[in-house]
Amino acid sequence: MTDSTISIEQTTNEPEPSDSLKAFGAAHKAFRRRAGYTQEQYAPLVGYQPGTIASIEQGRRFPPRVFVERAEEVLDAFGVLKEVYKHATREKGLASWFRQWAELEEQAISLYTWENRFVPGLLQTEAYARTLFSERIPMFSDSEIEAQVSARLERQTLLKDRPNTLFSFIVEEHVLRRLTGGADVMREQIEHILEATEPRNVEFQVMPMSRGFHAGLNGPVQLLETPENEWFAYSEGQENGQFIVKPNTISALHMRYAKLRSQALTPEDTRSLLERIRGAL
Template structure:
C-alpha cells in the first residue's frame, strides 16, 4: 500500500465504517448535555424545531444531524461550543467510509482530472441524476441514507466556486451520456448541466467516442488530484472499495494515461457540440 500523510491508503468496504462510531459518540455527548440541562428529548426537539423521534435518532447515532441542528442544540443545552466544534466531523460522516478521506482531499484540490466510464462524475451530477444513481445502488440504500448522500454529493460542488478557482478536466465515455439513468427528462437535465460546466473557463469536458479504436482507459475510471503546487494523488473506486495513492511513480503512470485519454477523446469544443447534438435527440 502507498502512504497518504503517513497512513495507509484507504481500502475499506462500506460495512466497516468508522463514521458510525463517531456518530454514536456525538449522540452520547449530546444526550449528556441535554440531561444536564434538565430537558427531555421532546422538550429539546420543541425548542430547536425538530421532532422527538429525530432527536432520539441523533442521540442513538442513527441519524446525521444538519449543521443548523448542531448549532441550535449546542445553544439550547448550553454546550459552550462543544457540539458545534464537532460539526466538521459530523459532516464527514455523511459520506460512506471508503470515500471519506478522498472527499476531504478533493475539497482542497487546486487541480482535478477525472476519467468516467460508468456514470457522470459526482461533481458534475444534477440533483435528479445523483438521486437516480443512489436509488439504483445495491444493496438498496434506505431513504434517509439516500438523502444524506445526496446532500453530501451536492455540497461537494462548492469546489466550482472555490477561490482561487481550481482547474478541472473530465473525460467521459460516450455511452455514459447515452445511458438515460433516471429517465429521459433526468438525462436531459444532466446534459444541460454538462454544457453549463463545460463553458466555464476553469473546466474542460471531453467525450470519448465509442467508435474510437484506440483507448488508454481499459483499466477503469480514476481521478487525479493536485493540492497546492506539488502534492499529487490518484483515487480509484470500485464496488464500495477505494484506493488513494500518493506514490509519485504510480501517480505518474496514471497522469500519463490521462494525457493519452485526452489526446484520444474529442476536443473540448467538439465535445460540447456533441453534447448539444445529444440534447437534440432527447
C-alpha cells in the same frame, strides 16, 4: 513525502456518522459568535464563502484542515477547534474510504477525473444522482438516499467555491447516451453539464465510442494536486476505494490521463456532441 511513508488505504464503504461534524460546527459557531462576527463578516478573514461556513457549522461539510488553522487564529479558540477536529468524521452520505480524498478535494488546485460508468459526481443533477442511489443494490432506505443525495450535491459547491482550481473531466460517450432515469433526466443532465463547464477553469471532454481502444479501459480514476504541489490519486471499485500516494503509481496514472486527453474529443467538439445528444432526446 518519502517512500517509507507511502501507503495505499483500502477500507470498507460503511458511511461515517455525522455527530462529530455537528459537534465541530457547533463549537466553531460558538467561537465565531463570541468574537462578534456574522458569517458574512467572518468569511473574508478565513478565505471561504459564507455558504461554506454555514455548511460547516451545520455539520454538513467536512472542514478543510487549512480552514481549521485559520479559524483557530482568527477566533483565538485556545486550540479547542483543533482538538475537536481530530475526532471529526465524514457525514452520513460519504463513505469512510472517501474521507481522505474529499478533504483533499477542498484544497486542490488541479482535479482530473476519468469516468466510464456514470456522470462524475461533481456534475450530477439531483434527479440523476437520486436515480443512481435509488437503484443501488443492496437497496438504501429513504433516509439513506436523502443523505447520499444531499452529500453529493453539497460537494458540488467546489466548482463555484474554487474558481482558481483547474477541473478536467473526461467521460465515455456511452455514459451520456444511456437513458439513466429516462429521457427527461438525461436532457436535464446534459444541459447541466453544458452550463457547469462554461467557466474557463472547467474542462469537459468526451471519449467517443468510435475510438475502439483507449488508455482508460482499466477503469475510472481521479488525480489531484495540492497547494504544496503534491499529487494524489483515487480509484473506486465495487465495494472499496483506493487512496493512492505511491509516486510511481501516480506517474503511471498521469501518463494514462495525458493519453486520454489526446484520444478524447476536444472541449469544443465535445460541446457540439452534447448539444446533438440533447437535441435527440
